[in-house]
Amino acid sequence: MTPVIALSLFGIINLFLGFTFKRQSLQVVTLLFIICSMALTAMDWNHEYLWFGDMMKTNNLSINFSLIIQLAGLLVVAFSNGFGKDEVYTQPAEYYAILLFSLVGALLMVSFQNLIMLFVGLEILSVAMYVLTGSDKRNLRSNEAALKYFLMGSFATGFLLFGIALVYGSTRSLYISGILYNLSHTAPESLPSFLYAGIILMGIGLLFKISAAPFHFWTPDVYEGAPTIFTMFMSTVVKTAGFAAIYHILDVTFGGFQKNWIITVYFITIITLILGNISAAYQQSAKRMLAFSSISHAGYMLLTVCANQPSTSSNILYYSLAYTLATAVSFAVLMVVAEYQTGRTEKPENFDALNGLAKNNPSLAFAFTVALLSLAGIPLTAGFWGKFFVFTDMFNKNLTYPIIIAVLMSAVGIYYYFKGIISVYFNSGEIEKIETSFLFKIALWSACIGTLVLGIYPTLLKSIF
Amino acid sequence: METKTDRFMQSIPEIIRTIPLTHYILLSSALFAIGVLGVLTRRNALIVFMAIELMLNAVNLLLAAFSSYFSDPAGQIFVFFIMAVAAAEVAVGLAIIVMIYRNIQTIDIGLLNKLRN
Amino acid sequence: MEVSNYWYFLSGLTLLSALMVVLSKNPIHSVLYLVFTFFCISGHYVLLNAQFLMAVNIIVYAGAIMVLFLFVIMMFDLKKNIPDSKTNLTKLAGTVVAGSVLVILVAAFRTIQYPTPDESTFNPNNGMVENLGKVLYSEYLLPFELVTVLFFVAMVGSVMLGKREVGDRNF
Numbered sequence: 001m002t003p004v005i006a007l008s009l010f011g012i013i014n015l016f017l018g019f020t021f022k023r024q025s026l027q028v029v030t031l032l033f034i035i036c037s038m039a040l041t042a043m044d045w046n047h048e049y050l051w052f053g054d055m056m057k058t059n060n061l062s063i064n065f066s067l068i069i070q071l072a073g074l075l076v077v078a079f080s081n082g083f084g085k086d087e088v089y090t091q092p093a094e095y096y097a098i099l100l101f102s103l104v105g106a107l108l109m110v111s112f113q114n115l116i117m118l119f120v121g122l123e124i125l126s127v128a129m130y131v132l133t134g135s136d137k138r139n140l141r142s143n144e145a146a147l148k149y150f151l152m153g154s155f156a157t158g159f160l161l162f163g164i165a166l167v168y169g170s171t172r173s174l175y176i177s178g179i180l181y182n183l184s185h186t187a188p189e190s191l192p193s194f195l196y197a198g199i200i201l202m203g204i205g206l207l208f209k210i211s212a213a214p215f216h217f218w219t220p221d222v223y224e225g226a227p228t229i230f231t232m233f234m235s236t237v238v239k240t241a242g243f244a245a246i247y248h249i250l251d252v253t254f255g256g257f258q259k260n261w262i263i264t265v266y267f268i269t270i271i272t273l274i275l276g277n278i279s280a281a282y283q284q285s286a287k288r289m290l291a292f293s294s295i296s297h298a299g300y301m302l303l304t305v306c307a308n309q310p311s312t313s314s315n316i317l318y319y320s321l322a323y324t325l326a327t328a329v330s331f332a333v334l335m336v337v338a339e340y341q342t343g344r345t346e347k348p349e350n351f352d353a354l355n356g357l358a359k360n361n362p363s364l365a366f367a368f369t370v371a372l373l374s375l376a377g378i379p380l381t382a383g384f385w386g387k388f389f390v391f392t393d394m395f396n397k398n399l400t401y402p403i404i405i406a407v408l409m410s411a412v413g414i415y416y417y418f419k420g421i422i423s424v425y426f427n428s429g430e431i432e433k434i435e436t437s438f439l440f441k442i443a444l445w446s447a448c449i450g451t452l453v454l455g456i457y458p459t460l461l462k463s464i465f
Numbered sequence: 466m467e468t469k470t471d472r473f474m475q476s477i478p479e480i481i482r483t484i485p486l487t488h489y490i491l492l493s494s495a496l497f498a499i500g501v502l503g504v505l506t507r508r509n510a511l512i513v514f515m516a517i518e519l520m521l522n523a524v525n526l527l528l529a530a531f532s533s534y535f536s537d538p539a540g541q542i543f544v545f546f547i548m549a550v551a552a553a554e555v556a557v558g559l560a561i562i563v564m565i566y567r568n569i570q571t572i573d574i575g576l577l578n579k580l581r582n
Numbered sequence: 583m584e585v586s587n588y589w590y591f592l593s594g595l596t597l598l599s600a601l602m603v604v605l606s607k608n609p610i611h612s613v614l615y616l617v618f619t620f621f622c623i624s625g626h627y628v629l630l631n632a633q634f635l636m637a638v639n640i641i642v643y644a645g646a647i648m649v650l651f652l653f654v655i656m657m658f659d660l661k662k663n664i665p666d667s668k669t670n671l672t673k674l675a676g677t678v679v680a681g682s683v684l685v686i687l688v689a690a691f692r693t694i695q696y697p698t699p700d701e702s703t704f705n706p707n708n709g710m711v712e713n714l715g716k717v718l719y720s721e722y723l724l725p726f727e728l729v730t731v732l733f734f735v736a737m738v739g740s741v742m743l744g745k746r747e748v749g750d751r752n753f
Contacts, residue, residue, distance in 0.1 A: 052724040101735045116725045123550045124732045131739030143565045158520035165524050169531045174539050197690040483586045490691050492593050498684035503604035505676030533630040536705040538717045549729050553736035555647050559654050560740035
């Protein structure tokens with residue numbers, strides 16, 4: 001609860017600081033705010049609290065999710081470079097304030113105990129992202145991305161709310177503890193049949209937000225149209241918070257009803273894996289490829305949600321951490337290269353724009369390579385262990401067909417990730433040395449080293465998760 | 466002596482006695498389906514947005530019905546929160562639509578795809 | 583006239599005006615039909631003894647949100663935007679999807695045996711302001727305060743997106 005209060009206050013303070021501070025100082029101040037709230041989160045380690053009469057819960061699981069989400073926010077702020085030098089068309093104080101407020105929403109989504117808190121947290125996160133997606137007002141693609149994200153997101157919220165209403169009608173309680181109590185004390189025959197419809201509708205609403213197929217149609221356009229720094233935020237924070245919410249709803253609350261929702265989520269997982277990977281292989285634009293890759297990673301994480309083992313929560317945490325570090329680095333490198341190439345090339349976000357990066361920017365090229373290897377799941381990186389734990393879960397549940405499809409799709413993934421590595425190291429192109437700020441370099445190197453360390457010693461964090 | 470208010474208060478539970486709850490669920494589902502129809506069929510961004518508001522109102526009606534039949538105020542409290550969130554979303558959504566209109570002088574969502582390429 | 587006749591009449595009005603919202607060609611007609619739908623739904627709230635909810639629905643939805651919609655529609659020059667229809671195939675696909683949503687939901691509810699509410703636990707004060715206020719400010723205080731953050735985001739975001747930059751046309 002303390003990080004929620006702290007982040008809200010820091011967001012308001014940020015709005016006022018915009019009057020006097022310069023851009024770079026605003027970035028440093030926001031970084032300090034997020035580090036302060038991470039410290040407040042970690043102070044509650046190994047304590048269990050229920051806040052305000054069973055509205056929010058703080059336990060080790062929620063602290064871990066909160067730390068990953070705030071780490072993603074920290075990386076986004078560190079890579080943001082104070083949003084450039086354009087005085088008129090960018091307002092850094094407002095962007096940083098909305099980022100902090102959306103972190104509040106994400107924290108609510110990972111520690112809720114009442115369905116109202118889930119809804120309020122989801123809406124805070126979503127409305128903040130609608131605003132940030134459209135923040136580049138002169139760019140038509142950013143406008144289109146904002147409108148599409150807004151309409152699809154509100155549509156999904158409608159489904160989620162109808163599901164919550166049906167669940168409330170059948171269990172007579174909005175609290176997770178109340179739902180579990182009422183469901184365990186009623187005979188299965190006397191449960192109203194619209195409980196199952198409610199569970200599926202809630203699942204559909206949440207699956208929209210993490211862009212599982214067949215609800216993924218907004219993802220490529222929105223990820224491509226939004227400014228790259230906010231795409232980084234969307235693909236790390238929104239996915240992690242969404243998966244925490246899906247885990248709490250499907251596995252914790254309705255785990256006993258698994259035979260009702262397992263078939264639907266099973267097929268959604270398989271379609272997500274196939275569609276995400278095969279569509280990504282056809283992309284020319286690196287940013288769109290990363291959008292489709294985020295769809296495929298949602299598919300991998302859904303595999304362990306389907307399996308519903310005791311180790312599911314720690315596997316989701318580990319996979320989210322590995323995916324966050326890798327995606328942040330890859331989007332950061334794409335961002336600086338695209339900024340350099342605008343005006344020099346037709347399409348600054350294609351793979352061709354990355355040609356020859358290694359000649360004058362060896363550190364950027366190395367970081368990009370490590371990030372793509374982690375996303376592909378090559379050993380010695382954190383992504384490999386993430387996929388390994390997910391596949392172990394599925395083996396323990398004796399579900400073999402999704403594992404075969406997942407392994408095949410990982411092989412397809414290697415193809416399109418290696419396209420990026422090849423164009424960076426082996427193709428020739430003219431890119432001069434790109435100047436990056438000190439904070440950018442620190443964030444880049446720490447994320448890279450984190451990926452490699454977690455790839456070699458996964459038990460470092462797996463024992464805590 | 467039975468005043469008019471007493472007779473009015475006694476007639477309120479008659480609704481709950483005579484209309485089974487399933488009627489409310491059917492009405493709410495029909496409104497929800499009309500909202501889904503509006504989102505999928507129309508091309509004017511404002512009408513799509515109004516259809517989404519219709520969906521949220523269908524949910525409000527269902528929650529209020531459950532709340533009255535169970536005498537549990539939690540459903541009506543949830544309706545307050547849905548209304549508050551819907552108001553905030555309308556503000557942001559209309560700002561996005563106004564921003565788009567300033568740039569391309571139309572709010573036809575089919576046209577946006579062609580402009581991108 | 584029996585109470586259930588009122589109910590069927592009101593439901594028919596609600597569904598009819600909701601259909602007209604979605605099917606009208608003119609956006610201003612859609613807005614007015616939507617306002618009428620909100621009034622019909624408020625009538626349903628009265629029948630359910632949710633009196634405070636009726637008042638809030640009319641004030642917030644029909645009074646604030648629809649007025650915002652009307653402002654935005656009046657700002658646009660709609661004469662250029664009247665031809666607004668997707669291809670017939672898309673409309674058919676959309677109708678099929680909505681129809682299947684309705685059929686699935688109706689089929690799910692057909693076979694339930696819902697227990698009727700019993701008289702002993704019925705609370706006639708359920709929809710009244712005092713009762714709702716007591717619950718909202720004691721049990722649900724935390725989400726009530728956290729909606730403030732949402733309003734902050736909406737305020738900052740809508741001003742940021744909607745304000746006129748130097749050199750923009752003013753419609």
